[in-house]
Amino acid sequence: MSTLGSFIWSIADQLRGPYRPNQYGNVILPLTILRRLDCILEPDRETVRELATRFHNPNRLRGEVTKVTGRPFYNTSRYSFANLLADADGLADNLVDYIDRFSADVDVFDYFDFKKEILALEKAGLLREVVKAFGAVDLHPAVVSNSDMGDAFEYIIRKFNEAANETSGDHYTPRDAIRLLVDLLFAEKETDLSEAGIIRSLYDPTAGTGGMLSLAEEHLLAYNAGARLNLYGQEYNPQSYAICKSDLLAKGHDATNIAFGNTLTDDAFKGRQFDFCMSNPPYGVDWKQYAKAVQAERDSAGPYGRFTPGLPATSDGQMLFLLHLAHKMRAPEDGGGRVGIVMNGSPLFNGGAESGPSNIRKWLLENDLVEAIVALPTNMFFNTGIATYIWILDNAKHPDRKGRVQLIDGSSFWTKMRKNLGAKGREISDRDRAEVVKLYADFTDADPDFSKVLRTDEFGYWTITVERPLLDEDGTPVRDRKGKMKADAKKRDTENVPFTYGGSTAGPAGKLDVVQAYFDAEVKPHVPDAWIDWAKAKTGYEIPFTRHFYKYVPPRPLAEIDADLEKQVAKILELLREVEG
Known part of the structure; x- marks a missing residue:
């Protein structure tokens, strides 16, 4: 796991006492983001300050800063980590001033309520030491890559959640699972994605800390350095939203494409469609509190609403995200769209005939939107060992795949990890991933132990x-x-x-x-x-x-079972003799 993450988390030792372990993240996460942005801004800080004296309109200033630095965000404060400690008595006020003078698109610190933490740190006599510790860490992208920074954030979140006895699954999808999802998502579009100067869009309605968006972009750029992937996402957890948005800011993306809020009740990109969509929605999460809003939208949306095909039980909302993404695919006449979503096993079969889940499957299959479903290995995620599946949807299938659904059993393609991370004891290696992607690309029944191609009506x-x-x-x-x-x-x-x-x-x-x-x-x-x-x-x-994919395994011969039982009985009798003796 990330050495950088371990180092940053070690700074939390200074918080011991006034802060409980489950509160460390309230300080560490925003300060990590602040230091990351601080390092990015440092080379052009004086230039931006000079521009701020000439251009007082924020929109005009943003345009001028972008022309000079290539970044859409800026900070006009005269403070930074380089000089915050020079004024010991004014450290808290100066740190607040630094945060307040970011451009409007940097709203991430509001979602941590970080000004409150600054006052708490000052009151506890910890502010100076913590700021000093972070000031000694160089988090510029030239030193710490975006991938390493993502690992660090996810390590911190997991440690924070472990201390709080909470699940990390809502925030962190393992990188190996994301890489397989991305490979499958882009697989049918490789020819298009190789074109020079292409621009495509990618959307994640459960963006978390942005891991899926980041890895998808890395994949495309590694395949075609001249490509451009516009990233969009929505996230309802304040801390995850702040991390995701700051990550995109650091990479030079338009951070206004990352929205805060509940995708199910307030779609921030209503009316928008995308080339690619991906998600790892929460499993088995109750959506009763949103039921009235979701039902009202369904009743008023008419035949083409996102929830019109059906509603799952209020005890599990993952199929709502499946429907949402199906309606976010770019229209076939505009080139079509593809979806990759990770879910547990229940959406495959839950609900009887004409129930909400069954009607959702009916709508997806009769409209020929399901292209492939891939079973992942168990023990793949940090907070659960259950079976999970990647669904690939496509509304403009290749002619060979029309009217067909490919089922791939990838549950045996895994490599044992040297050390478990929570419930995660297995990972999908590069070789494992290549095997699964090959099964998908071959699109055949030739290896029925791993791949089945079925008609939608089956x-x-x-x-x-x-x-x-x-x-x-x-x-x-x-x-x-x-x-x-x-x-x-x-x-x-x-x-x-x-x-x-x-x-x-x-x-x-x-x-x-x-x-x-x-x-x-x-x-x-x-x-x-x-x-x-x-x-x-x-x-x-x-x-x-x-x-x-069921394989019949004949029971063991009775003689073999009897022999094992006799051995166990003999051991028990021997132990009893020792106790009695």
């Missing part, structure tokens, strides 16, 4: 209700006034009939014939008096990923 099914007659005391079926047999609710049953039953390729259109054939072959021979209540038939979609 995920559909009908849930039918099978009724049996209600009998009177004499065993005679009871009929209503119209002579129709009444159903016995106690004997009512349901059956799931795949669209593909009997080899059908008709999809949803084959409902009557396929369901009747299933009933005649699978139900009628066993319960001759049963019938289908066609009014209750429902259409559902699920993606039974593990079923497609």
Whole structure:
């Protein structure tokens, strides 16, 4: 893990006493950002101060600073880490002045409530030593790369959350998982991305500290140094938002493209679409508090709203982000868009026919938006060992992939880490990643242990209700006034009939014939008096990923099991003898 992160965190030892460990991040994170920006600004500081004396309009000043320095942000204070300690008595006021005189786009310190921390540090007699310690660290990008700086921030956040007994999963997606996601996201567009001077857009609605955005940009620039990737994101955690925005500022991006707020209730980029979208939304997070707003948007948005296809259970909102991203893809007539999103297993199969989750899958599959789903190894994330999956969506699929979904079992492509980091004991090495990407690129069933290509209709099914007659005391079926047999609710049953039953390729259109054939072959021979209540038939979609890659493992021979049991019994008896002796 990042040596820089360890060093910065060691400064927290000076806070011990007045601050509890779970409060260290309130000081360390904003000071790290401030020092990073301070180092970036230092070479042109006097030039900017001189420009500020001539141009008093902020917009004009910003334009002049950008022309001279190539950066859109600036600071006009006469203070910096170079001279803050010179005025011991005025250190707190001068540090506040330094923060206040950043250009308007540098709002990150407000989200830490850092002025309050400055006063607390001064009151505790710690401000001077902490500022001195950070002033000794050179965080200029020429010394500390953007990648290393990202590692440092994520290390600090994880340590902060461990001290607070909180999860780091909302903030930090492992770099190896992001790299695989980025490779898959860009894979179908490699030819386009190689063009000189191309400009593309990338959006993350759950941006966190910006790790996904940063790695995606690094990937594209390594592939095509002349390319330009405009980055957009939204984040609702104040500290993560501040880190993400400051990271983009440091790289020269337009930081106004990073918005603060809840994507589900207040889409900061409403009406915007993007070439690429990616996200690792929170799993299993309750969205009851947003339910009224989400439902109201759905009711008023009409047939093309982002949540129109369906709503998941309020106990888990990750499929809301899946729908949101599907509506953020650039239109096919404008070149199309692609989405990469990491989710747990529940969106594959949760909810019965015509439930919200099933209807979401139905909408995605019937509109041919799902291109591939890749199973990741377990124990990949820092706060959970559960199974996770990358979904790739594309609204302008390559002709070979139209009407098809590729399932890739990448769960065995991992390398054991030398030291676990929380629940993370496995990582996807470069070689592992290359194997998975090759499986995707080959787009074939030739290796069925790892790759399956299926028609979109192979995920559909009908849930039918099978009724049996209600009998009177004499065993005679009871009929209503119209002579129709009444159903016995106690004997009512349901059956799931795949669209593909009997080899059908008709999809949803084959409902009557396929369901009747299933009933005649699978139900009628066993319960001759049963019938289908066609009014209750429902259409559902699920993606039974593990079923497609199931491998039968025969049980061990009984003799082998007995032999093992005898060995264990012998050990227990020996231990008992030792105790009794």
